[in-house]
Amino acid sequence: MYDLIVVGAGPAGLSAALTAYENGLKKILVVERDKEMGGILNQCIHNGFGLHLFKKELTGPEFAGRFIEKIKETDIEIMLDTMVLDMDKNKNVYILNTNGYKKLSAKAIILAMGCRERTRGAIATPGDRGAGVYTAGAAQRYMNMNGYSVGNKVVILGSGDIGLIMARRMTLEGAKVLACIEINPYSAGLRRNIKQCLEDFDIPLYLSHTITDIKCTNNRVSKVIISKVDEAYNIIEGSEIEIKCDTVLLSIGLIPENELSKEADITIDERTKGPVVYENMETSVEGIFCCGNVVQVHDLADNVAMEAKKAAKAACKYILEEKTFVREIKVEANKPITYTIPQKIHLPIEEKVVDISFRTNKVLDKCVIKVTNSNGEVVCKYPREYVIPAELEKINVPVSLIKDEQNSITIYIEED
Ligand SMILES: Cc1cc2nc3c(=O)[nH]c(=O)nc-3n(C[C@H](O)[C@H](O)[C@H](O)COP(=O)(O)OP(=O)(O)OC[C@H]3O[C@@H](n4cnc5c(N)ncnc54)[C@H](O)[C@@H]3O)c2cc1C
Structure with missing residues (x-):
């Protein structure tokens, strides 16, 4: 029996395993389906990682490397090339690798399986089905890890961070990125990525537009038709623009990988598609915790690693304390x-x-985030210069202000 099994060796899983080790757990196992540790960071060769945690601008592999080196100095057991196929609420984990199928048990589990990308099927983009349509993450993996170029004349659908970063990456590799198409009236990417990945290379961003047709010649993408949409996302007839290209990259959202969570009867929040969690990252099943992109899509790996620390400390407490x-x-x-x-808060808690x-x-723009108690009284306020969909917003609510609440607190935003 392990003290702790961590599923996934991305920044969330690695940071969780290290923190659990530093907080006194002895028998820790990390299970990773890939051949190496590092998760999605291994394909993110651009810099921009670690500014908060290490006060340095690192690439993804460098950021992951910091954790991997420390892990190697411990006796945390790492099982690579091993898939967790199933899990139950009694904290049994069923794994498959070249040695076969095996049941493992632990006193606590931390889920750190990350996200997967939405594909063309998820948004039902019409058109021909030829070669040249990739998710942005798949294209990134081909280019950065396998050394293949994926195309020469590129259109990117969705202005999420992965798509933006690939716009810059492909430009630097000599491809021509013709346009980035975003259905919303705002970009889904970080402001710094819009500047550094599109504006710096004069790549046009078409807001309130979507791809309405993909045409192929000789089984390869040869053009896309983009159209403007109205406020209700209806296509505006007559607004079509034709762009000749050979490649379409999709950056249309990430979905937390929660098939295992569902197997263990963990309550899923339909809004995030991740587990419902308490303030200590515990799920609805006692002793099963989660962190990183499996809970919500994070912008920054630094925040993923910090959330993982919280989950690991709580797992240690669960095992070692009353x-x-x-x-x-x-x-x-x-x-x-x-x-x-979190969606729920345990009380009482030691944290302030x-x-x-x-x-x-x-x-x-210029708004105030407010927290009210069950009687509708405002208990705390957080002014902001702006709040945008692309950036994860954070507030710290003093426990002293909510400890007498019986049912709920409510968060809302008022424009100034
Ligand atoms: C293109 C791109 C660019 C980014 N740029 C930045 C940036 O500039 N700065 C920044 O701070 N952040 C950036 N991020 C965000 C950051 O990389 C992610 O938020 C972070 O990697 C998420 O960490 P994670 O551990 O939750 O998930 P992941 O890194 O996805 O790790 C999850 C791991 O779990 C494993 N796994 C899943 N299911 C199983 C299973 N059943 N059995 C065994 N193993 C399993 C997977 O193989 C994977 O290794 C970027 C992300 C992407 C995709």
Whole structure:
């Protein structure tokens, strides 16, 4: 029996395993389906990682390397090339590798399986089905890890960070990126990526547009038709523009990998597609914790690693200490906030503040984030210069202000 099994060796899993080790757990196993540790960071060869955690601008592999080197100095067991196929709420994990199929058990589990990309099928883009349509992450893997070029004249659908970073990457490799097409009236990527990956290379960003047709010649993409959409995302007839290209990259969203969580009867939040969590990253199943992109799509690996520390500390507490929680309150949110992490808070807790993160589906300038108690009284306020959908927003709510709540607290935003 292991003390702790961590599923996934991306930044979340690695940071969680190290923190658990530093906090006194002895028998820790990390299971990773890939042949190496590092997760998605291995294909992110651009810099921009580690600014918060290490006060240095690192590439993805360098950032992951910092954890991998430390892990190698411990006796944390790492099983690579091993897939966790199934899991149950009694904390049994079923793995498959070249040695066969095996059941393993642990006192606690941390889920750190990351996300997968949405594909063309998810948004039902019409048109021919030829070669040359890739998800941005797949194209990134081909270019950065396998050394293949994926195309010469490129259109990117979606302005998520992966798509933006690939726009710059392909330009630097000599391809011509003709346009980035975004269905929303705002970009889904970080402001710094819009500047550094599109504007610096004069790549046009078409907001409120989508691809309405993909045409192929000789089984390869030869052009796309883009059209403008109205506020309700209806296509505006007559707004079509034709762009001749040979490659389409899709950067249309990420979906947390939660098939295992569902197998263990963990409650999933339909808004995030990740587990419902408490403030310590515990799921609805006692002793199973989660962190990183499997919970919510993070912008920064630094935040992933910090969230993983929280999950690991809570897992250690769960194993090594008596449970003290007696009740819980819900965290509710009003529009344009789309969800919050955590969705619930255990009480009483030793921590002085609860970190709450969320996203909005609207751009707001000069606004105030407010937290109210069950009686509708404002208990804390957080002024902001702006709030944008692309950036994960965070607030720290003092526990002293919510400890007497019986049912819930509500978060909302008011424009100034
Ligand atoms: C293109 C791109 C650019 C980015 N740029 C930046 C940036 O500039 N700066 C920054 O800070 N952040 C950036 N990020 C974000 C950051 O990389 C991610 O937020 C972070 O990698 C998520 O970490 P994770 O550990 O949750 O998931 P992942 O890194 O995806 O790791 C999950 C791991 O779990 C494994 N796994 C999944 N299921 C199983 C299973 N059943 N059995 C065994 N193993 C399993 C996977 O193989 C994977 O290794 C970028 C992300 C992408 C995709």
